[in-house]
Amino acid sequence: MDDVQFQDLKNLLVQRLDFDRNTDMSIKKLSGGAIQENWAILGQKNHENFEIVLRKNSETSVEVSSDREQEYRLLERLHALNICVPQPLLFEKKDNFLNSDFFIMEKISGSAEGHKLVRLKDETLQQKILKDIGQCLADLHQIETDAEIEKILPKPQKETYLSDLIADLYAQLDKLQRHRPVLEFALSWMLNEKPVIDDLVLIHGDYRIGNIMINQDHVSGILDWEFSHWGDRREDIGWFTAKCWRFGQDNQIAGGIGAYKNFMQAYAERTEIYIPEFELKFWHILSHVRWAIIAMQQSNRNQNNTQASLELALTEFLVPQLEKNILDIIGEKE
Structure with a gap:
């Protein structure tokens, strides 16, 4: 993710998720995720640290994998049914600064190693x-x-x-x-x-x-x-x-x-x-x-x-x- 994309992402989070505009935001690519890309984002919301994960398509995909919109909508429903999933927060279609469908969800604590x-x-x-x-x-x-x-x-x-x-x-x-x-x-x-x-x-x-x-x-x-x-x-x-x-x-x-x-x-x-x-x-x-x-x-x-x-x-x-x-x-x- 280049500097321009990073700034566009920050603007989106300010507008859609009420991130604080005038505070630092960090982003790093997470390990794992061999089929999709996952990025951890740390910013501030209401002057408190707020962590989220951005999940987007990789450049290539496995044929039987669902698309990101389908996965996001499923997460929305499962979260409503109290299944143990991260809370989905927003979805963006492909025509965007990342040139990919992506969604953002809460970052949960723990280890999956x-x-x-x-x-x-x-x-x-x-x-x-x-x-x-x-x-x-x-x-x-x-x-x-x-x-x-x-x-x-x-x-x-x-x-x-x-x-x-x-x-x-x-x-x-x-x-x-x-x-x-x-x-x-x-x-x-x-x-x-x-x-x-x-x-x-x-x-x-x-x-x-x-x-x-x-x-x-x-x-x-x-x-x-x-x-x-x-x-x-x-x-x-x-x-x-x-x-x-x-x-x-x-x-x-x-x-x-x-x-x-x-x-x-x-x-x-x-x-x-x-x-x-x-x-x-x-x-x-x-x-x-x-x-x-x-x-x-x-x-x-x-x-x-x-x-x-x-x-x-x-x-x-x-x-x-x-x-x-x-x-x-x-x-x-x-």
Whole structure:
């Protein structure tokens, strides 16, 4: 963001959010956010420090990611429903000084650094955090129908939900033009092993350590809703507990920070639904296939970027390990 854009942003915040005009304002790009850009802004409002986050499109995107207006409208509705999300404050269409759709939301306190959260030494603290993570997910999954959200995210037919999802993954893999026999085998296996879908609920789509802000011993906010859609609750549960999202703590199945039964007990306290671990085989394979495809899409984004990104370029090197995990799960070695 150059100096002119910075001044235009400051003017916007003064006009729309009542920032104090004659005080300093700082801005810095946040780490993470490999798919979208996030900028932390510190200014003053009513002569007190006020922190916000600006979230905008990156120069390139992942095909299945939602747009910023869709994500903003969803956040507005979820905040109104008391789901643990940052409060959205304003949205701007693309024809602006950043040449991008963007929105601004409150900045919440805490840490979302997965590699640190999974290595906490205090077991009691980990259990408190895991309980809150399970209950926050349960609160989200209580949304089985909502007219406003269904205008933002149309609800699919339950009968064709999984077939359409797998077909879309096939299409994404074909578009990448990579020869990945393990992924093709996994998609074929999924077509033959589709589980019965009981309910469609609102799911986050990327619910994992790293997108969950933790402040001391509780969840202060759930971030990055760009993959949210209607689906089977086990899709979120499988993603959160998949080996690829345990940050090396493979014995801690629930996000790398705790036991699966503790996570699901917390979830069941709100929903009265307990998903046994043996039901997750399909969903863990789905998680690894989906992440492998996204990893290759990220690599393609590096090639299409005007500036090279080492983070995006290296992401594809995750794919062989993800494929090994897939074979271990199908062979019941994991």
